[in-house]
Amino acid sequence: MPLLTTVRRPESLGLPAFFLFERRNIIDGYLCQNDIDIRYNEQYYIGMGYIGLRYIMGRDEMGNKKEILPLTEAFYYILVSLYAMPSHGYGIMQDVEKMSSGRVKIGAGTLYTALNTLLNKGLIDHYPVPEGTDSRRKMYAITNDGKTAVAAEMSRLEELLQAGRLVQLSIKE
Amino acid sequence: MEVRSERKYRLNLSWDYDKEEAWLNELSSQGLHLKKAGFLSGAFSRDESARYTYSLDYQPGFLKHGKLQEYIDLYQDAGWEYVCTYGGIWHYFRRAWQPGETPRLYTDMASLVTHYRKIQRMMGIMLLLNMGIFLMNMMNLLLRNNLWTIVIPVVGIYVLLLGLFLYGYVKMGRKISKLTR
Structure with missing residues (x-):
């Protein structure tokens, strides 16, 4: 799915022109150069300065601009769990295990990085911890973007299921 | 006890x-x-x-x-x-420890690959950073004097260091491609 992006010029980051870089966009297979907002499928950053900069500044961690769909099982279940109600990490882990009848167990590292990725992409947000509960545990809630992502994933899964079922039915007849 | x-x-x-x-x-x-x-x-x-x-x-x-x-x-x-x-x-x-159990922090391939990529990225940063420092040191040394007794050990140390980071970078890359293949 193509997405809209803005090009960051070195000046806008408060950097000297030394960091000037070139960005090329591939649109439907054609290679072109542009520095205005553009729809693109893939992008290549050329120039050591910018590559180094990307590394050092830690931007686009885990591909901030990259599409998150299709969701992995872990991402999907985390979002579905938060769709039901805001929760903390431990609650999500238990919830997912229950929803999948024990099949999907999300490890601590997987959950921690997934929560950070979802926060960065704006699919979930921090949620104020209700008074009287354990304030040590950070809580999370799904955002509208998160709900949209779940809906999109569900229709994709539905399509897959339908296609499979149709074939099964046609063979039985 | x-x-x-x-x-x-x-x-x-x-x-x-x-x-x-x-x-x-x-x-x-x-x-x-x-x-x-x-x-x-x-x-x-x-x-x-x-x-x-x-x-x-x-x-x-x-x-x-x-x-x-x-x-x-x-x-x-x-x-x-x-x-x-x-x-x-x-x-x-x-x-x-529980018999027959191998608990993992990363329980799916996607998140393990992300973890490996982060480690690989650190190697990349260290490689670039040290390359820059190395080049600056070399410029300094070569412009100011011809003390080969200093230049040769410095080159030796940096070649070792850069080689180590490059090796780490390649090694992580192999781990990633082994998982995603």
């Missing part, structure tokens, strides 16, 4: 962290449990009655963001005890 601290030596390299885990687990099965990790050695305590499974996690940036406690709490909720950190970027966790 008397707790003795013992030292064990091993060259711990980031791209072989799974081998380090295996080493720690092996020692733990012999009653030696890691207390403090280091680059060349680790401090262990002896307790024959316990056995743990160790896991290492690469998570940089806590010094900057100050979210270390939140991170430790989440892992603790999942049953992991925080042991120690190495340089604030590698974090050591452990849980009581």
Whole structure:
């Protein structure tokens, strides 16, 4: 799915022109150069300065601009769990295990990085911890973007299921 | 009960962290449990009655963001005890050993690949950074004098250092392609 992006010029980051870089966009297979907002499928950053900069500044961690769909099982279940109600990490882990009848167990590292990725992409947000509960545990809630992502994933899964079922039915007849 | 601290030596390299885990687990099965990790050695305590499974996690940036406690709490909720950190970027966790169980921090391929990529990226940063420092040092040395007795050892050290980071970068790349193939 193509997405809209803005090009960051070195000046806008408060950097000297030394960091000037070139960005090329591939649109439907054609290679072109542009520095205005553009729809693109893939992008290549050329120039050591910018590559180094990307590394050092830690931007686009885990591909901030990259599409998150299709969701992995872990991402999907985390979002579905938060769709039901805001929760903390431990609650999500238990919830997912229950929803999948024990099949999907999300490890601590997987959950921690997934929560950070979802926060960065704006699919979930921090949620104020209700008074009287354990304030040590950070809580999370799904955002509208998160709900949209779940809906999109569900229709994709539905399509897959339908296609499979149709074939099964046609063979039985 | 008397707790003795013992030292064990091993060259711990980031791209072989799974081998380090295996080493720690092996020692733990012999009653030696890691207390403090280091680059060349680790401090262990002896307790024959316990056995743990160790896991290492690469998570940089806590010094900057100050979210270390939140991170430790989440892992603790999942049953992991925080042991120690190495340089604030590698974090050591452990849980009581259970027969026939291999608990993992990263339970799916996608998140494990993301973890490997982060380690690989660190190698890349170190490589670029040291390359820059190396070039600046060389310019300095070559422009100012012709002291080859200094230049040759400096080149030697940097070639070793850069080679090490390059090796780590390639090694992580291989791990990633092995998973995603």
